Amino acid sequence: MAPTDDPLARRYRRLLRCYPRAYRRERGDELLALLLDTAPPGQSRPRLREAVDLIRNGMRCRLGRPASSTVVAWAALAAVVCGLFSAALSARVAWETARPLPGPAETGEIFRTVLPDHGPDHVDIPSSFFGYYTQPLGLDDLDNLLLGDGGEYQQTATDAWAAGPPPVPSDQTVAVAQRRLRETGWHLDGVTVESANGCVDKLCASSMLITYTTVNARQGDTLLAVTVNSNPEPESPYASIALRRTTPPLVLPAAVGGGLLGALAGWLLFGWASRRTEAPHPARTVVKVLLGVTLLLWWLPVLVSVPALASHHRGEPHAQWHPLWEWLGQPTLSLFFLVGSVSALLGIALATLPRRDADRVSTLASG
Structure with a gap:
């Protein structure tokens, strides 16, 4: 194990936090040792390419399902729409800073x-x-x-x-x-x-x-x-x-910051639910259906509102752009968002059910 006062080891450990905790517990020391062994003498910081690869592979690892060819696309859709709604909420809060x-x-x-x-x-x-x-x-x-x-x-x-x-x-x-x-x-x-x-x-x-x-x-x-x-x-x-x-100056940075945090939270939550519901989870199919329903109900207002508002802006002069939430179909189509949120919460609740393999392990341990 690398010494704790080694700056390169500390920085590698920070990057390894992109991986799930169970993965770090099982393979973290081995991966850290490999990174340190291949680092050239005198290196004190991870190289940019190494950092990008660790972040990318760690975030992919959080999704589980290594054989799936579509899980990344589903996670991206969930992260982007969570980021958009978080950005809209942050923008609305930042509006309160106006005179x-x-x-x-x-x-x-x-x-x-x-x-x-x-x-x-x-x-x-x-x-x-x-x-x-x-x-x-x-x-x-x-x-x-x-x-x-x-x-x-x-x-x-x-x-x-x-x-x-x-x-x-x-x-x-x-x-x-x-x-x-x-x-x-x-x-x-x-x-x-x-x-x-x-x-x-x-x-x-x-x-x-x-x-x-x-x-x-x-x-x-x-x-x-x-x-x-x-x-x-x-x-x-x-x-x-x-x-x-006019739109307060704080709205843009608040929307960007809130959007990035929301997208990250959406990716991590999706990854947690994806790993939790890998076979042999009893609600695996139901959670997948609920995820599809959630994304459909959240994305549909966006896909309807963006072209409509873009045409509206082209056809009429505007002193300033419509607020971000209107581009997301809110609150005009807020019923879609509400039902989608209920579907998401139900899917998360079902994902917390114990897996069948965990049940077998606990049964064998008690026997």
Whole structure:
């Protein structure tokens, strides 16, 4: 056995932790001795190629089933999807580091700066950065959230609007807003125009074309959307603003770190279950089926959402990307994730059952 104060031996032992504990207990000293014997004199660190080979072979060894040609692919699918969901959760937590949304005073000042001589009649300030129908998500909302209405969980904004008859034509209001934004240091991100038919009277006997023009801008960590209604109803807003925060700087490193940890945890957990359910495990087939169900239910929302959101981003201008969890189909298709999680937990529970060979060993020992 190598001396414990040998730096090369210590570093090799750290790399050998990539192998399962049972493998290290049985062959660890032998493998360490071989590595030290083949190391050139004076070497104090494992060579890069050696380190990569030890990590790769150790992680493969954790999967067991040496004769299987597909276990690595299944483990990779499990690790990647666990990493993606962990990254999304980490990103959502990191969103809490953003500055609070603008309050009434700041919102009123921005409103009057962008639209001179137009004071807001109402200011609405949400209590969280993301909400369900603009309200904080609560337990009473979970049934609707899981049953197809999860798309309403969206980023919130501080809203302010002015109602009543517009003092000037809508085109003039839009032009003034764009000019004022440039003058006060806002960066214009583009203008979008949407049209719809509205009713002229209560019976809707005749209709008229209503145009909503939105000017998007940003300044620092604040996103601004100014919307002007061409033909508002008497008590409806003719001009409104929405103020949001940009994605906080901590979101990206948190997502990357959380994703890597989640992927590693997914690989290790899959490897543990794979080794536990090698023949002659009594629930071997059931655990394999549950694994397939889990991966199908977790990957299906991702495969549906990524093309849809990519097309959505190409077709419409966006001040910033949709959050990561929406690209994973969450929470719109969260029922798939929930059922898949139940399937995964059931498979893990069944994997803890003792193997038949262990039962025989304990029987012989007691006899």
